[in-house]
Amino acid sequence: MKTLLAALPLVFTLACGGGAGAAKPASIDLPKLGLKAEAPAGSTVGDAIMGAGHMVQGPNLVVNVGEATDSQPKTGDDAKKEADMFSPKNVKVDTLPDGWILTFDNEGSMGKNFFVQVRRDIGGKAIWCDTTSSSVEQQTNAVNFCKSLKK
Numbered sequence: 001m002k003t004l005l006a007a008l009p010l011v012f013t014l015a016c017g018g019g020a021g022a023a024k025p026a027s028i029d030l031p032k033l034g035l036k037a038e039a040p041a042g043s044t045v046g047d048a049i050m051g052a053g054h055m056v057q058g059p060n061l062v063v064n065v066g067e068a069t070d071s072q073p074k075t076g077d078d079a080k081k082e083a084d085m086f087s088p089k090n091v092k093v094d095t096l097p098d099g100w101i102l103t104f105d106n107e108g109s110m111g112k113n114f115f116v117q118v119r120r121d122i123g124g125k126a127i128w129c130d131t132t133s134s135s136v137e138q139q140t141n142a143v144n145f146c147k148s149l150k151k
Helices: 002-015 076-086 136-148
Strands: 025-030 035-040 044-047 054-058 061-067 089-096 099-108 111-122 125-133
Touching (some): 025 044, 076 099
Antiparallel strands (some): 054 061, 099 111
16 A cells, blocks of 8 residues: 555656656645645645645646654654665655655666655644655655745
8 A cells, every 4th residue: 555655646747747847936835734835836736645635746746745644754764664665775864953854766667766755843743745756856846845844
């Protein structure tokens, strides 16, 4: 089930033609979470596939964001351990003042995959932001989006 859920953003990224040139960032509202973020111009905010959060789709970006659940890793080290099931390469955990970012890549049956998992504490809420994408550019855009989340 985790593999299926991890692959959904990749499917949406491919379906949205995630290969266009870089778009300038624009502020977007995430009303279900009471947050704002920076996303490439033209990005849209929809309902999350699962849970009460949002899926944001735009040029070279598909990302899920919502309140963190008990089943999601609480630390970067826990996230690294969970990522082992994907035979990860280029694993990197960055510490943020209010959380952490895990990035890694692998090669699977659909080609190269680039993962982003972010957990942050914003306004007293644990927020989870993640994607599985098909390019480094999409991975970078997801990291930038997740880092830009704010009240």
